């Protein structure tokens with residue numbers, strides 16, 4: 001039977017039942033799991049194909065490549081709003097089904113610095129904005145230290161923020177290679193439309209999508225190129241929360257970013 005409950009209502013109902021002490025799921029009709037199959041039962045004969053009236057479908061369904069679909073969806077998006085709508089209408093990423101919100105961007109569109117993170121967590125999924133939890137608060141403090149922010153007094157001091165994945169993965173698991181591959185055309189178009197002077201690849205997933213490789217502790221601090229822009233890999237603020245000793249290197253990277261902005265002002 002098709003459930004009339006949405007994902008979040010069903011999940012909340014299940015959590016409530018577990019809180020009340022439910023330990024197993026029981027169906028409406030009893031099942032005798034010890035019953036042996038009838039000996040005399042004849043082996044199942046392959047059912048003859050059902051008769052179909054009218055035209056018969058010619059051969060198997062064509063397989064759909066989500067990356068190709070993503071590329072053509074992004075090619076048709078002529079603005080940031082259009083790209084957001086194209087993402088919302090993209091049907092091939094299952095993460096969308098379990099997420100509350102599509103987390104697209106925050107900060108100043110057109111800023112010189114575009115930060116590309118990994119994926120929304122619980123707080124971002126609730127608010128529909130990237131980097132609003134603890135890691136996001138640290139990110140804000142990091143960039144404020146070099147005079148940049150999401151809501152600056154002067155637009156030239158702005159940052160623009162997005163993620164590789166716009167939907168929260170369940171239990172904050174790492175995105176799969178397929179999920180990254182199908183979202184990559186959206187990120188590439190996002191960079192094209194936002195047109196920053198440079199991008200920051202925040203963490204391993206962002207380096208994977210932008211550079212095709214991981215190893216952030218090795219990659220960080222070395223300027224490279226991603227999505228056709230100068231790109232600086234940096235360790236993720238969530239990592240800095242767990243490993244405060246890495247803040248010294250993160251500070252060096254921020255100064256490198258500041259110098260680059262001044263040099264190309």
Ligand code: URA
Pocket residue numbers: 117118119120121124129130131132133135136163238
């Ligand atoms: N971590 C990210 O990479 N992005 C967010 O939006 C939040 C946490």
